[in-house]
Amino acid sequence: MRTAACIAAVLFLLGAGIHATQAQEASAVAASPSAASRGQYVFNLAGCTSCHTDEKNKGPLLAGGVPLKTPFGTFYGPNITPDPTYGIGAWSEADFVRALREGRGRDGAHLFPVFPFTSFTRMTDEDAKDLWAYLRTVPAVPTPNKPHDVGFPFNVRLGQMVWKWIFFSPGRFRPDPAKSAEVNRGAYIVQALSHCGECHTQRNLLGGVDTAKALAGNTRGPDKDAVPNITPDPDTGIGKWSDADLTDLLKDGMTPEGDFVGGSMAEVVRNTTGKLSGADARAVIAYLRSLPPIRNKVEEKKSP
Amino acid sequence: MNQGWRLGAAAAGVAVLLGVAVVAEAQNAPAQITQRQEAMKGQGAAVRTLTQMVRGEQPWNQQAARQAATTINNTAKMIPSLFPQGTGAEAGVKTAALPAIWQNKADFDAKAKTLEEESAKLMAANDEAAVKAQFPNVGKACGGCHENYRAKQQ
Numbered sequence: 181m182r183t184a185a186c187i188a189a190v191l192f193l194l195g196a197g198i199h200a201t202q203a204q205e206a207s208a209v210a211a212s213p214s215a216a217s218r219g220q221y222v223f224n225l226a227g228c229t230s231c232h233t234d235e236k237n238k239g240p241l242l243a244g245g246v247p248l249k250t251p252f253g254t255f256y257g258p259n260i261t262p263d264p265t266y267g268i269g270a271w272s273e274a275d276f277v278r279a280l281r282e283g284r285g286r287d288g289a290h291l292f293p294v295f296p297f298t299s300f301t302r303m304t305d306e307d308a309k310d311l312w313a314y315l316r317t318v319p320a321v322p323t324p325n326k327p328h329d330v331g332f333p334f335n336v337r338l339g340q341m342v343w344k345w346i347f348f349s350p351g352r353f354r355p356d357p358a359k360s361a362e363v364n365r366g367a368y369i370v371q372a373l374s375h376c377g378e379c380h381t382q383r384n385l386l387g388g389v390d391t392a393k394a395l396a397g398n399t400r401g402p403d404k405d406a407v408p409n410i411t412p413d414p415d416t417g418i419g420k421w422s423d424a425d426l427t428d429l430l431k432d433g434m435t436p437e438g439d440f441v442g443g444s445m446a447e448v449v450r451n452t453t454g455k456l457s458g459a460d461a462r463a464v465i466a467y468l469r470s471l472p473p474i475r476n477k478v479e480e481k482k483s484p
Numbered sequence: 485m486n487q488g489w490r491l492g493a494a495a496a497g498v499a500v501l502l503g504v505a506v507v508a509e510a511q512n513a514p515a516q517i518t519q520r521q522e523a524m525k526g527q528g529a530a531v532r533t534l535t536q537m538v539r540g541e542q543p544w545n546q547q548a549a550r551q552a553a554t555t556i557n558n559t560a561k562m563i564p565s566l567f568p569q570g571t572g573a574e575a576g577v578k579t580a581a582l583p584a585i586w587q588n589k590a591d592f593d594a595k596a597k598t599l600e601e602e603s604a605k606l607m608a609a610n611d612e613a614a615v616k617a618q619f620p621n622v623g624k625a626c627g628g629c630h631e632n633y634r635a636k637q638q
Contacts, residue, residue, distance in 0.1 A: 236632075403635070428535070432620065432623045433623075433627045434531070434535070434627075436532075437528045437532065438527070438531030438532035438533075439528045440623065440627040440630050441627070442627075442630030443630075443631065443634065443635055446627050446628075449627065450627070450631065
């Protein structure tokens with residue numbers, strides 16, 4: 181009698197487990213509302229809309245079409261609405277998480293690192309799943325993707341394998357036990373979600389980031405602009421900025437000179453850092469201040 | 485015959501004057517660029533004054549706050565005319581003004597108008613609390629224009 185009960189219990193749990201997995205992967209099943217709302221916050225911090233929503237032309241949310249000019253060509257952010265034909269509606273949660281973690285598409289193709297899987301790989305499972313839950317709630321839009329305008333040899337996907345072998349280390353974020361919870365939270369936001377280093381760290385000619393000089397500025401930024409050093413160096417970085425200065429920068433894009441950042445950073449402030457909770461903004465600041473100051477003067481863009 | 489000759493001469497004179505004016509304007513571009521950069525620096529100084537008061541880093545001074553808001557408002561009114569044709573990168577002088585300004589002049593001017601309106605509200609703010617409440621809207625107006633029309637670093 182007990183054995184039967186045990187077997188029944190085990191079978192029940194197995195069945196429940198299988199059902200739960202199927203529920204997560206089924207495209208039509210809605211995730212819990214709290215997962216989607218948590219996912220929206222992850223979405224804001226990861227800044228997805230900046231590359232996947234054509235805001236300049238008032239395009240629909242996440243329907244793609246945003247040109248991203250790089251030294252290797254112009255990439256167009258794809259449609260990531262749940263449209264089954266033109267978006268990622270046919271994807272499973274596992275497909276999505278694999279794209280974030282490993283930089284691979286649903287068909288297994290290597291994704292171009294203009295998609296910062298190099299940072300998203302560090303996302304926690306929970307954040308990745310919550311983000312997926314939110315993306316499923318976005319209206320499906322049947323807009324086909326624009327083909328990337330990338331010439332030979334950069335358009336060879338096999339080349340991406342080599343690039344990843346050299347420059348990509350997959351793996352979840354690992355907190356530093358020697359640092360406070362607040363600094364670790366800030367590190368996670370900067371490294372895994374908001375992917376600040378993708379712009380603020382120097383890129384080499386092959387488009388890899390110089391991890392030894394993380395966040396110390398980049399002469400080869402988007403829009404061909406130089407990107408500032410945000411390590412706490414007093415002369416070439418943010419060492420002299422007060423907490424209020426840094427908070428106002430993140431929230432409103434205001435610098436200590438009373439200036440307001442332009443270009444892509446203004447967009448980052450509007451879509452991402454301006455949406456940080458108070459605690460998370462403090463965490464980001466604590467993390468940046470915990471970094472070793474790197475003396476690196478990023479040259480301003482030469483005219484004209 | 486007399487009139488024809490004079491008409492021709494007058495027309496030629498006008499053409500010469502117009503040509504001189506065009507050349508003069510093009511030659512003036514560096515000066516105009518410097519002038520507007522100074523105006524923008526003035527904006528920054530006014531914003532800094534207000535920021536310090538809003539943060540409590542400087543003692544509250546209603547008159548100074550109103551003066552700073554007035555500076556921002558006066559410059560905002562001038563912005564459309566501070567960016568005439570020919571004063572972009574083509575002037576050959578260092579400027580953060582993006583070509584998008586002249587491709588979307590109507591939108592650019594509209595954004596300047598927004599700054600004018602928000603700073604006018606700031607001028608009308610009667611006490612510290614009102615200034616604190618309205619100041620972020622001024623900041624948003626600054627950033628809203630810079631996002632598309634100004635290079636990230638000059």
